[in-house]
Amino acid sequence: MGFVGNELNSTTRAMLAATRAPLARANHAPGFIYTDAAVYTAEKDRIWMKDWIAVARIEELAQPGDYLALRVVDEPLLLTRDHGGTLHAFANVCxxxxxxxxxxxxxxxxxxxxxxxxxxxLDGRLLGAPYMKEAAGFDPARCRLPPLHCEVWQGWVFVNFDADPEPLARFVADFDADFGFIRQQELAIAAKLDIVLNCNWKLVVENAMDKYHIGTIHAETLSYGADHTAVEFWLKKRGMYGTFFSFAPRFNDHRPLFDRPMASLEDKPLDFAGASFMAPNFQQFYYCDNVECLTYWPLGVDRTRLYVYLLFPKPFLDHPEFASRIKQYTDTETRVFEEDRAMVQSLQNGVASRHFRPGRFCRMEAPIQHVINYYTERMFEA
Ligand code: FES
Ligand SMILES: [Fe+2]
Incomplete structure (x- = not known):
């Protein structure tokens, strides 16, 4: 079973076809896509080194000289802002x-x-290389950190490892049409959580769009203030999905956390909420006064880093009770992600079991089917 020599056997093809059936008849995806080391290696070429990846917020690189080093599926990445104010991305490879x-x-x-x-x-050029004069023909001017494409959308820094990617504006066009009105460039990081989970990255992506589990494992933390079973989704090309729903503010006696909504949502009710995903690693939740964004970082076939950004309007960060109020939010979110941790790590064991057979989808899992079918299409031309 699975993905041997990049060829799929007939059993595997049938399982992927069962995931592509209409939702009411479809099965979840086969386990090997979450457990096979060869799949993980192929994802790097077919997805992570091709797509625009959300890597940072612009306020993490606000000043000349600011830098941030990351690894994207093992590929070392360095972001810098040079003294002229230009943002750069490089392969962080001497x-x-x-x-x-x-x-x-x-x-x-x-x-x-x-x-x-x-x-x-800071612009990646080699400025000096000690004791290299005897190296015949060595020209420091021809050496540099390899540059990567780097562009910004609404305060989010995106990087693309491909030599000739489509412009970011085209990549985000559909997403921008649906969610651009939120104007995330007016927001800034109020808190950032760093969570490492022992499971495949796709299980974390799926979990965050899974409304079906909210009434069970999040019964105490999230299952109030809205009918999570009644959610309508829209599904777009490239595995993008979006939804708007009603969800009362969770803190500050069900008022906005800093007493006001964000400027771009002043004309919306205070229980305005939404969610979206743009493949491969950009997942967002919208509320009247904040955006919660999840970015995903595969660390191995069964290990994933998750950054959780809480973005609030920049002026709210100066509120006299900023620290104590934001702590309520981060404490609750930490609890929610700990509830999820137990499930996604158990899922990883489950999908690796020789007894695992993919079960049927619930209608509330429509985004998962959409996103995973886009993934299998990219990976296996299924
Ligand atoms: S590897 Fe960087 S100076 Fe030798
Ligand atoms: Fe959850």
């Missing part, structure tokens, strides 16, 4: 032997590779 020239986040004038001391500017 031109000597490949060591990552920067780690973590901070502010720097330049980067010195920690191994042999080659020195790079």
């Amino acid at each position: 031109a000597h032997r490949g060591v990552e020239v920067a780690a973590g986040a901070g502010n720097a004038k330049e980067f010195m590779c920690p191994y042999h001391g080659w020195l790079y500017g």
Whole structure:
């Protein structure tokens, strides 16, 4: 079973076809897409190195010299803002032997590779390479950190590893048409959670669009203030989905957390809410006064990092009770994600079991079917 030599056997093809059937007759996806190391390797080429990936918020790189180093499916990535204010993305791979020239986040004038001391500017150019005069024909001017495409949409920094990607504006056009009115460029990070889960990244993506589980495992944390069973979704090409629903503010006695909605939603009711996903790693939840965004970072076939950004209007960050009020939110969200952790890690064991057979979809799982079918189409031309 599964994905041997990039060929699918007939049993596997039949299982993928069963996932593509109309929702009322369809089965969930076969387990191997979450457990097979060869699938994980192929995802890197077919998805992660092709698509625009949401990597950071612009306020994480606000000042000249700010930098942020990440790994995208093992590929080292460095984001910088140079002294002229230009944002750059590079493969974080030294031109000597490949060591990552920067780690973590901070502010720097330049980067010195920690191994042999080659020195790079914020624009990725090699500024110096000690003891290299005897290397015949070696020209530092021809060495640099490999540049990557980097563009910004509404305060979100997107990177593309492909040599010739479509413009970001085209990639996000459908998404922007549905959710651009929220104007996330007017928001800033109020809090950011870093969560590592022992399961495949797609199980985390699916879990966050799964309304079916809210009434059970989140009965105490989320299952109030709305009928989660009555949600209508719209499903678009490229595995995008969106929904609007009603959900009363959760804190501050069911008023906006800092007493006012965000400017772009002032004409909406206070129980305005929505959710969306743009493949491969950008999932968002909208409320009257904040946007909660999840970005996904595969760390291995059965390990995933999840960043949870809580974005509020910039002026709200100066509220006198900012710290205590935002703590209510982060404490509750941490509890919700711990409830999810137990499930997604058990799912990983379950889909790896020799006894696992994909079961039927519930109508509330429509976004999962849509997103996973787009994935299998990209991966297997299924
Ligand atoms: S690997 Fe960077 S200086 Fe040698
Ligand atoms: Fe959940």
